[in-house]
Amino acid sequence: MNNLYKMVAKTLFGFEEILAKELRDLGAQKVEIGNRVVSFYGDLGFMYKANLCLRTAIKILKPIISKKVRNEKDLYDFVKNIHWEEYLSLEETFAIHATVNSTIFNHSQFISLKTKDAIVDRFREKTGKRPNVDLEYPDLSIDVHIQQDLCTVSLDSSGGSLHHRGYRTATNIAPINEVLAAGLLLLSGWDGQCDFLDPMCGSGTMAIEAAMIACNIPANLNRKEFAFEKWLDWDLDLFEKIEEASLNKVRDFHHSIIGVDKAPSAVRKAIINVENANLNDYIKIKEGDFFESTKEIEGPLHIVFNPPYGERLEIDEEKFYSQIGDTLKQNYPGTNAWLITSNMEALKHVGLRPSRKIKVFNGKLEAKLVKYEMYEGSKKAKFQN
Structure with missing residues (x-):
């Protein structure tokens, strides 16, 4: 001791x-x-x-x-x-x-x-x-x-913030912090036991963090260095043993993780970052418009995404958020959908009642992580079964 x-x-x-x-x-x-x-x-x-x-x-x-x-x-x-x-x-x-x-x-x-x-x-x-x-x-x-x-x-002992994981070399206008992404996924209950979708994936951070959680891959495996490597008591042999023991706990993942974005530039960046993280076997990135999409898989689906806020990216908020609600309601049965936003006014236009609301911060912006449960068939039928 x-x-x-x-x-x-x-x-x-x-x-x-x-x-x-x-x-x-x-x-x-x-x-x-x-x-x-x-x-x-x-x-x-x-x-x-x-x-x-x-x-x-x-x-x-x-x-x-x-x-x-x-x-x-x-x-x-x-x-x-x-x-x-x-x-x-x-x-x-x-x-x-x-x-x-x-x-x-x-x-x-x-x-x-x-x-x-x-x-x-x-x-x-x-x-x-x-x-x-x-x-x-x-x-x-x-x-x-x-x-x-x-x-x-x-x-x-860390040096630069630990959100600098080392895999993200290509970013968009408003990338989500890696620690924030991992925290949102864990708060949402993501554990890798079903399929996962980020329908507005940007540079791919949410999908990458989701894969690392699902496979139990150490979060900072790709990081270039930690501050403790320059300390007088730095023990390389001990660190390599710790790293090896952590890698021995990596597990297989038998579902799909998909990141979709309608911007070709975002898709290109996400593909580069997934490659940097050595997660090509687990993540598929593709171009597409969420509002024109339907659920492609049978069984439960876990969605976590970070839609544009209107803070750094220009959007017609009322129309945009009502489209999110319509798409989820009509095209994504059997889905737990989580999204983060700092725009509480825009959130009202989703038109769905959230089953959870969790206060978080995205940078200095106070935000909410909200959950929408999309049932197979009607909600009434679910509770009668």
Whole structure:
């Protein structure tokens, strides 16, 4: 138990419960839910596994130390007393990301600057030299979080946000964030036990995430690198063992996953991204207009899609959303259809009563993930059987 330590996984609003479940399923200890974060305990190998496998985490932080600070001198002294030479050498670079929720401190840039000064001054006093800052590709990413007067300094084990999966090289005007897509799929109950359709697939993100969930493929398998690979305690052998063990849990998928878009350019990009993710065997991308389509398969169908919002893509909202409702009602019996939108007014024009509404955020836009259940025959008949 001695080699277990506390870590914090950051996530998007509304995904805390599903991230906590992911962590428990992976084997995390002492999982606790916070606001857009879930804390847990694990060892070095588990930190590697969390970065590799979690679908709804944005970053995995490893807290070093917390202390109450009342002013900038307290902050400076606190940071300067941390044994930075255990984490960083003179030849390496570092970067600081600060978040502040405090009445004492109100400027995250100022906190970053003070933290940088304290680290640099510690090295100067001890060695006469200092490590450099590199905001783009640092060897060590440091996270400083101040909640009122409590300052927590952490190492960022992920580096760039974990939504950068590594497979998406081609994008459209308004691509959906990969973590958001995975979270929506998990919230919708997608588990790979039936056929799947994204009827407005854009660059293919939803279909790719759906396939990775269905086959239990590690979310960040295609990612180029994680920040922990530059740490002084980086253990390549251990990481390769974790990766191999995770790949041994990949399972077969015996249904179809289809992504459709009416824009030829989107279809081309989606095909490239599916190829990058090595999922050609599981996903079919094709050109087509959802409003002119019908359900092509027998049996249950799971639909999850992200229609244009009118925020970044021009649409006639009333007509567009009423067409969504008409198409689902007339052409897609035996379907659970989920869609995300931030346009609550347009949603009214779907003309169907949602059976679920879940509040989420798409970037800074408050949105709803809504579910429409399309029954085979009439709803009345279903409940009489």
